[in-house]
Amino acid sequence: MDPQQLQMLSEIQQLEFVAVELTLYLDTHPDEQEPLNEYNKATGQLNQLKVQYESLYGPLAVYGLSPSKYPWQWVEQPWPWDI
Amino acid sequence: MWIYERKLEYPICVTQPDVRMARYLMAQYGGPDSELSAGVRYLTQRYTMPTNKTKGLLNDIGTEELAHWEMIGTMIYKLLKGVPVEQLEQANLGSHFTEHDHAVYPADANGVPWTAAYVQATGDPVTDLHEDMAAEQKARTTYEHLIRLSVDPGIKDALRFLREREVVHFQRFGEALNEVQEELTRKKVF
Numbered sequence: 430m431d432p433q434q435l436q437m438l439s440e441i442q443q444l445e446f447v448a449v450e451l452t453l454y455l456d457t458h459p460d461e462q463e464p465l466n467e468y469n470k471a472t473g474q475l476n477q478l479k480v481q482y483e484s485l486y487g488p489l490a491v492y493g494l495s496p497s498k499y500p501w502q503w504v505e506q507p508w509p510w511d512i
Numbered sequence: 513m514w515i516y517e518r519k520l521e522y523p524i525c526v527t528q529p530d531v532r533m534a535r536y537l538m539a540q541y542g543g544p545d546s547e548l549s550a551g552v553r554y555l556t557q558r559y560t561m562p563t564n565k566t567k568g569l570l571n572d573i574g575t576e577e578l579a580h581w582e583m584i585g586t587m588i589y590k591l592l593k594g595v596p597v598e599q600l601e602q603a604n605l606g607s608h609f610t611e612h613d614h615a616v617y618p619a620d621a622n623g624v625p626w627t628a629a630y631v632q633a634t635g636d637p638v639t640d641l642h643e644d645m646a647a648e649q650k651a652r653t654t655y656e657h658l659i660r661l662s663v664d665p666g667i668k669d670a671l672r673f674l675r676e677r678e679v680v681h682f683q684r685f686g687e688a689l690n691e692v693q694e695e696l697t698r699k700k701v702f
């Protein structure tokens with residue numbers, strides 16, 4: 430995997446981690462405004478970055494979440510355990 | 513429904529194979545306090561939780577555990593990759609090779625296969641949440657042992673991340689338990 434792709438993937442991992450952590454926090458603190466704002470901010474940035482990543486390197490998720498160029502890109506890229 | 517995302521929750525950098533460490537890591541892939549047990553436990557218990565909050569929490573932590581299970585599987589796969597059978601035998605993985613070759617299999621560090629008997633779902637939310645909190649502590653302790661046993665900085669780093677997640681999960685389960693107990697006493701009083 431080229432360094433630029435790895436760098437972008439790492440940014441996605443970091444942003445999504447923020448979203449995961451805030452999801453669990455909000456599950457037990459649903460009335461707190463500040464973490465909710467943080468969650469929405471991270472989600473917006475994450476989705477933007479994912480669209481950008483996917484247009485360059487193919488879908489991060491299938492089942493209808495992201496479109497694919499021809500030929501079916503899902504089976505072209507390496508799997509996470511092979512990176 | 514679950515959607516698979518083509519990435520690990522946290523990157524795993526392995527510099528070289530290490531059969532010994534691969535074997536120890538199986539504790540968290542298919543042992544009693546493994547990520548597999550955690551995932552199955554929470555995703556099974558969630559149905560009979562009494563509040564929407566606790567259902568959500570078990571759903572979401574259970575889902576994160578599956579991502580951790582993938583991280584451990586990735587570590588084991590990378591640490592065993594291309595290792596000749598003689599080296600597997602020297603690290604007590606000759607019997608693993610006999611049954612599984614270089615495959616990643618849900619058994620513990622001693623080769624005992626995973627079983628659903630490692631998890632409970634009693635239908636009593638107070639009991640189940642106590643089990644969950646204990647499970648997070650047991651996993652944290654196991655990670656501390658694994659961190660002491662590991663030499664590869666990439667493995668150590670990923671294990672520290674996973675240890676920290678157990679601490680956070682324990683905290684969230686504690687909050688859920690408080691909520692459930694308050695709910696139960698409120699119902700008894702009025």
Ligand SMILES: [Fe+2]
Pocket residue numbers: 550577648651677678681
């Ligand atoms: Fe956990």
